[in-house]
Amino acid sequence: MNQVLQLLLDGEKLTPEQIGKVAGLSRGEVEKEFRALEERGILLGWRPVISPNAELENTVRAVIEVKITPEREGGFNRLAERIARFDEVESCHLMSGGYDLLVFARGRNLHQVASFVSEKLSTLEGVLSTATHFLLRSYKEQGYLLDVTGLEKTRPDVSP
Amino acid sequence: MKLLDEDSRFLEGDVKETMKSDSQRFLAGHVRDLPKSGIRDFFELVSQMTDVISLGVGEPDFVTPWHIREAAIYALEKGKTSYTSNYGLLKLRRAVSRYVTGQFGVDYNPDHEILITVGVSEALDTALRAIINPGDKVMYHEPCYVSYNPSIALAFGEAVPVETSAADQFALDPAKLEAAWTPGCKALILNFPTNPTGGTLDRPRLERIARFAVEKDLLVLSDEIYAELTFEGTHGAIASLPGMRERTIFLHGVSKAFAMTGFRIGFACGPAPLIEAMMKIHQYSMLCAPILSQEAAWEALERGGDSVARMRDQYRRRRDFVVRRFNEMGLPCHTPRGTFYTFPSIAATGMGEKEFAVNLLREERVAVVPGTAFGPCGAGFVRACFATGYDQLTEAMDRVERFVAKPSVCHV
Numbered sequence: 380m381n382q383v384l385q386l387l388l389d390g391e392k393l394t395p396e397q398i399g400k401v402a403g404l405s406r407g408e409v410e411k412e413f414r415a416l417e418e419r420g421i422l423l424g425w426r427p428v429i430s431p432n433a434e435l436e437n438t439v440r441a442v443i444e445v446k447i448t449p450e451r452e453g454g455f456n457r458l459a460e461r462i463a464r465f466d467e468v469e470s471c472h473l474m475s476g477g478y479d480l481l482v483f484a485r486g487r488n489l490h491q492v493a494s495f496v497s498e499k500l501s502t503l504e505g506v507l508s509t510a511t512h513f514l515l516r517s518y519k520e521q522g523y524l525l526d527v528t529g530l531e532k533t534r535p536d537v538s539p
Numbered sequence: 540m541k542l543l544d545e546d547s548r549f550l551e552g553d554v555k556e557t558m559k560s561d562s563q564r565f566l567a568g569h570v571r572d573l574p575k576s577g578i579r580d581f582f583e584l585v586s587q588m589t590d591v592i593s594l595g596v597g598e599p600d601f602v603t604p605w606h607i608r609e610a611a612i613y614a615l616e617k618g619k620t621s622y623t624s625n626y627g628l629l630k631l632r633r634a635v636s637r638y639v640t641g642q643f644g645v646d647y648n649p650d651h652e653i654l655i656t657v658g659v660s661e662a663l664d665t666a667l668r669a670i671i672n673p674g675d676k677v678m679y680h681e682p683c684y685v686s687y688n689p690s691i692a693l694a695f696g697e698a699v700p701v702e703t704s705a706a707d708q709f710a711l712d713p714a715k716l717e718a719a720w721t722p723g724c725k726a727l728i729l730n731f732p733t734n735p736t737g738g739t740l741d742r743p744r745l746e747r748i749a750r751f752a753v754e755k756d757l758l759v760l761s762d763e764i765y766a767e768l769t770f771e772g773t774h775g776a777i778a779s780l781p782g783m784r785e786r787t788i789f790l791h792g793v794s795k796a797f798a799m800t801g802f803r804i805g806f807a808c809g810p811a812p813l814i815e816a817m818m819k820i821h822q823y824s825m826l827c828a829p830i831l832s833q834e835a836a837w838e839a840l841e842r843g844g845d846s847v848a849r850m851r852d853q854y855r856r857r858r859d860f861v862v863r864r865f866n867e868m869g870l871p872c873h874t875p876r877g878t879f880y881t882f883p884s885i886a887a888t889g890m891g892e893k894e895f896a897v898n899l900l901r902e903e904r905v906a907v908v909p910g911t912a913f914g915p916c917g918a919g920f921v922r923a924c925f926a927t928g929y930d931q932l933t934e935a936m937d938r939v940e941r942f943v944a945k946p947s948v949c950h951v
Contacts, residue, residue, distance in 0.1 A: 385856070386929070397933045401860045530602055533801070536906055537582040537595035539685040539734075 383412040384421070390522065430525050431517035439486050440469075440514040443496060444478040446507040455479055458505045467495045478510070489513065573692060576685045577912035581896065585906045592935040594923040595906035597734065599798040599879070601853075601926075603835070604846040607797065610838035611831050619830050625822040627655025627806070628833045634840040635806050639791070642766070643776040645784055647808040654814050654821060655828045655836075659764050659792045659805035661821070663728070664690050666760050666788050666807060669816040670726060671696040678719060679728035680711045681914030682735055682882070684762070687728055688914070699724060702916040705884060708873045709738025713747040720755060727752060729777060730762040732769055735913045735922035736882040737875020742775055749780040758813075759787045764805075767796035767847050769877040770855045778808075785810055788817075795879075796847045797839040802832040854879050857925040857932060864936040865923075868943055879926040882910065886919040888943055896921055903938035 382402045386393060393401070399409045416422035431440060447458050455473050459480055463471040469483040482500075486492035492511070501509050517525055563571065578597075585591055602608075626632060632649035640646050647653050656662040663686065671677065673695040679687045681700040691698045701719045703709045711729070729748070731740045740748070752759050759777055766774045778787040792805030807817055821827075839846075858875065865872035865883040872883035885895045892909040899905050910917025925932060 382856070389853070389929075391929050393929055393933075397929065400864070400933050400936070401856075401929055403860075403863060534596055534598060534600065535582065536585045536591060536593035537578055537908060538597040539576060539578045539912075 381412070381416070383409060384416060387422075428521050428523055430523075431514065431520055432525055439488055439492055441484045441486075441492050441496075442512045442514065443480075443482040443484055443500065444510040444512075445480040445482055445500065446509075447479050448505045448507060449479075450505070458503065461503065462500065462506075465495065465499060467492065467499075569692060569695070573689055576689075578685055578908060581906075581908060581912070584897070585900065588900065588904065591900065591904045591906050592927075592931050592938070593906040594925070594927065594935055595908045596924045596926060598800040599795065599850065599926050600928065601798040601850055603797065603799050603802070604839075604843065606846075607799065607835050607838050607843060611802075611835040614831050614834035619834060621830060623655075623827045623830050623833060625818055625827055626651075626653065627828055628830070628837065631655055631833050631837045631840075632806075634837050635808070638840045639789065639808055643763070643774075643789070644779045645776060645789065645808070647789075648811070651811045652808055652814050654807045654818050655833060656792075656805040656807060656821060657825055657828050658794060658803045659762055659790050660686055661825060662790045662792070662805045662807040662817075663687075663760060663762060664693070665817045665820045665824075666790065666813075667691060667694040667696060667726075668820050669813065670758060674723070675725040676721065676723045677726045677728065678716065678724055678757070680716075680730070680733070682709070682733075682910060682917035682920070683728075683913055684730060684734045685913060687730075696725075697723075700914060700916075703733075703736065703738055704916070705871070705873055705882075705920070707738075708876075709733060709736035709882065710740050710744060711738075711748065713744055713751060716748060717751055720751075724755065724757060726758040726760060728760045728762065730764070732765040732774070732875065732877025734765065734878055735880050735908070735910070735917070737873075737878040737880050739769065739772075739774070739876040741772075745775050745777055746780060749777055749783050752777075752786060753782050757786070759783065761787055761789055763789065763791040764795050765878045766791065768851055768854060768879060770851070770858065771876045774877070788813055793836045793839045793843075796850075797836075797843050798846075798850060799832075799835065799839060802829075802835050804828055804832045804836040854926065857927075857929070860929075861923065861925045861932060861936065864940070868936075868940040870939075870943060879924055881923045881925060882917075882920050883923065884920050885943075892917065892919060892921050899939065899942050903942045905935045905938045905942075 383398055386398050386401060395406050395409045399406050447455060449455050450457060459471060459473060467484045467486055469485050472481045474481050484492055484495060496509055496511050632653040635653050636647050636649040667690050671694040674697060676697045676699045677691045678699040678701060680703050688698045699719055701716050703711055761777050763776060778784050778789045788807055788809040790807050794800040861881050862872050862874050869887055870883040870885055872881050875881060885892060888895060892911055896907055896909045907921040907923045910920030
């Protein structure tokens, strides 16, 4: 794997300078690598990983199972892409199994998510049914554990 | 820079004697004369300081993978708090047998050819005590792990170190080994990849050493603790070579590869009469390794392969970075093919390894271990461990670079 990408995925907070030092590249080369990753559609964007349990605005999250009718041309794609464009939708995936799309949605409050589902999502032509589950509490987010007491450092500074 | 008192004591190798009282007369002579590890003195020095980035560690920075910790918790919940067989849990010995066959290509019978110990340290100590008659000579390569020489002395053996060098990438030169042999040599300790140098042995050398061991009827104690942390090529165990299984005690454990140093689980594999002799010592001194740790080790050996691969990939990337940085700043450093240690030469600075370590600590707050802690031929080198996150590693390397670039680099 690309070394710059690997360092980003390792999840340590490193400046472009530090990434450059580790990968043996200049800062300019690291920036160029970032741009290349973006242009190739591998790196989609930059945002912090925020605890879902933090009391921020837009923090009501829901998972919505959606059944839709596939179309002769393109199958599920047209409708899935249309659903994905709503601002409330954080991510949208075609699934195997009992339903077709799994949609992660976010709203300021319960009411806003409910309106999105009842007024926008379920009224779309081709959407057969929806089942909405609200997230109550999170324990792990994108590989980061939440509300877990930190590990204690026990490793001595010098050992054989 | 003026040296503080502790520095001077450290540099002079003076031992801080607190109470040199009459009670010393109770001590056995060979224990009283045993030097304290140089690591210990340096640890004292480092522990008095704050904001130190330590490259002086000898263990992984990763916490034991959760599935292994969880197995230990589960065992505790199930009330597994008893002794085990002196040999260790049979299911763990079976797992060791499968693992060693799969990874190293040597078969050991779990019933009487495998002993579970409290780390490889105990396994090595027990093996030496089982085989040495007073005055027997034991060969080993230096620089090496700090316990080899004292463990031989504690078993009343005579240590025969063989130097390895940077020119040789710290591999053991069979010719030097052969030249160091004298009548009375009974055993040879091998540890490749090596702490502190990261040196490894290629196949031709391993084969030549094996032939030499057969020729001189040497028993080989092979400490394989860093075997999984081999970055290039495959690690070959000497026990897998023709004629070697019968004259090798294969020592290994879960500490390094599985990030389980605190669990203290090692194992010894070898011909039944040797393992049985070791078991007797283990039985009367240790009784058995802790059962919870044995349960965790079973989980590690059976299901820990992916965790090891993930950590090894991390170490390899960190190694590439640290080796490149040392060489860039003018501290020649070979690329270790295994372990998580680099062993750069600091001769170009004009400082001895102890001065270098003390001054680097005082001036830039980076801890490295003087090479002589691992044997006299470590003079002119320091050990820097790269089992640390990148933010710390990049900062540490910048500090070392700043330190060696100072015009008055010779301070003492």
